Amino acid sequence: MNNQHVMNTYNRFDIVLDHGEGTWVYDSKGEKYLDFVSGIAVNCLGHCHPAVIQAIGEQSKKLMHVSNLYWTENMMEFATGLAEASGLDKIFFNNSGTEANETALKIARKYGKVKGGNEKSTIIYMKESFHGRSMGALSVTGQEKYQEAFKPLIGGTCEAVFNDIESVRKVMDKNVCAVILEPVQGESGVLPATPEFLAEVRSLCDEYDALLIFDEVQCGMGRSGKMFAFQKLGTSPDILTTAKAIAAGFPMGAVMANNRAADHFVPGDHGCTFGGNPLGCAIGLTVLDQLLNKGVLQNVEDMNTYLMGKLNELKDKYDVIEDVRGIGLLIGVQFATGKKDTVAKYCKDNKLLLVGAGHEVIRFLPPLNVTIEEIDIALKIFEAAISK
Numbered sequence: 001m002n003n004q005h006v007m008n009t010y011n012r013f014d015i016v017l018d019h020g021e022g023t024w025v026y027d028s029k030g031e032k033y034l035d036f037v038s039g040i041a042v043n044c045l046g047h048c049h050p051a052v053i054q055a056i057g058e059q060s061k062k063l064m065h066v067s068n069l070y071w072t073e074n075m076m077e078f079a080t081g082l083a084e085a086s087g088l089d090k091i092f093f094n095n096s097g098t099e100a101n102e103t104a105l106k107i108a109r110k111y112g113k114v115k116g117g118n119e120k121s122t123i124i125y126m127k128e129s130f131h132g133r134s135m136g137a138l139s140v141t142g143q144e145k146y147q148e149a150f151k152p153l154i155g156g157t158c159e160a161v162f163n164d165i166e167s168v169r170k171v172m173d174k175n176v177c178a179v180i181l182e183p184v185q186g187e188s189g190v191l192p193a194t195p196e197f198l199a200e201v202r203s204l205c206d207e208y209d210a211l212l213i214f215d216e217v218q219c220g221m222g223r224s225g226k227m228f229a230f231q232k233l234g235t236s237p238d239i240l241t242t243a244k245a246i247a248a249g250f251p252m253g254a255v256m257a258n259n260r261a262a263d264h265f266v267p268g269d270h271g272c273t274f275g276g277n278p279l280g281c282a283i284g285l286t287v288l289d290q291l292l293n294k295g296v297l298q299n300v301e302d303m304n305t306y307l308m309g310k311l312n313e314l315k316d317k318y319d320v321i322e323d324v325r326g327i328g329l330l331i332g333v334q335f336a337t338g339k340k341d342t343v344a345k346y347c348k349d350n351k352l353l354l355v356g357a358g359h360e361v362i363r364f365l366p367p368l369n370v371t372i373e374e375i376d377i378a379l380k381i382f383e384a385a386i387s388k
């Protein structure tokens, strides 16, 4: 499968997907796959969820886009919903995780400038992090393989080690305006922060008047079993970014901030043409309703218990599995070196879609409304791949 007009930036599997329903997707030949990738943690309600279809249908007949020169009810309502869900004060909408992180970095730089002048501009980020591919987000993505070809990156950044508070303390000073980190590192292999580490970073940020930014683009919006992973880990940020699952597959991102951080942003500082359009917000409101009022968050907890239990049984049975870890339905299985691609390929050939991550990890990212029956089907294929 190839197309000479599509830029060569992804190693794609050799299938053309055509349509989906719930946890299943179908390719153009009619083959059926169990989708435990969910567009990489995006399709939180599965494919073609009736409530999402209804929201799109109704809103698209009413109003799809207006400029941010005007208000819409949907935008105001969704902002209120996210503020209530996160405990933060103000929301800025955009179109992706990368953009949400760019916005967070700009809020941090403005905050630093107001509080400490031009010197207060350093942003601390973590080794092995992933925050996106734009020049700003890439500059705080601690992975040489993504950065190398694009240097020079933006200046004023500084690297620390995830879950190692001494490494943060070493680079923290009065010129730091923010620390950015993922409460659960996703792309680099499903690595949760320890509650102690987050609490200690929080108190260092308070001591030096720096903002704490949590990137919950992947682990947020219910994937952890709470609306946001930080609510499980016990430490609140000043700025929270999310995207992927926020509108169940419609492109959208959001930055949430407390007043301390947000109040320095004034008209002219930032903008986004498509951000907070009424169609995206109608879908976002549907996602919030499903997560909070239709039992989806509880399902994440229940399915976590079931799936983690079964994966740990496989770990005891097969030496190639070195670790099983995660939170909610963001679960990583770590393999012995060189096995993960073979396992993912075997699973795909046997109609189960899984996605890799760094450090020899395969991720399980089913939709948040996945059933036990679907998990059992996935586990059967997965175990066959491992024993093979």
Ligand SMILES: *Cc1c(COP(=O)(O)O)cnc(C)c1O
Residues within 6 Å of the ligand: 095, 096, 097, 098, 099, 101, 130, 131, 132, 133, 182, 186, 187, 215, 216, 217, 218, 219, 243, 244
């Ligand atoms: C996917 C991801 C991003 C980038 O989001 P895009 O929507 O692809 O721009 C940023 N941070 C984290 C933690 C992610 O998982």
